Amino acid sequence: MTDPHDPERLRALEDRIEKAKGALTPKASRGEEHFSQANMAWRMVVELVAGLLIGFGMGWGLDKLLGTTPLFLVLFIGFGLAAGVKTMMRTAKEIEAGQVADAAKNDNAGDPARDERD
Structure with missing residues (x-):
């Protein structure tokens, strides 16, 4: 009999x-x-549009306040576009970092020989 x-x-x-x-x-x-x-x-998309809208609002407000019709509007729409693109790029880097971390985790989890070496 075998040992239980x-x-x-x-x-x-x-x-x-x-x-x-x-x-x-x-x-x-x-x-x-x-x-x-x-x-x-x-x-x-929301980050880009928000940057544009905020720039539009600030430019329109300054133009109304100072009496300069399209100057600040055009300038701040450009700033809003740049801020929106910068925010989008930061989000893309966060997504990429998350995907790289997930891939590394999945690679290590599927290698039993590596677990024995560690």
């Missing part, structure tokens, strides 16, 4: 249980990934 507390058999059973749990965990579906990308795209 055999550590090798228990370790093998634990490995099989972990593999079964891993197979049951839901993966991110393609639709969820697409939804997240759409959210990021809308965020970038």
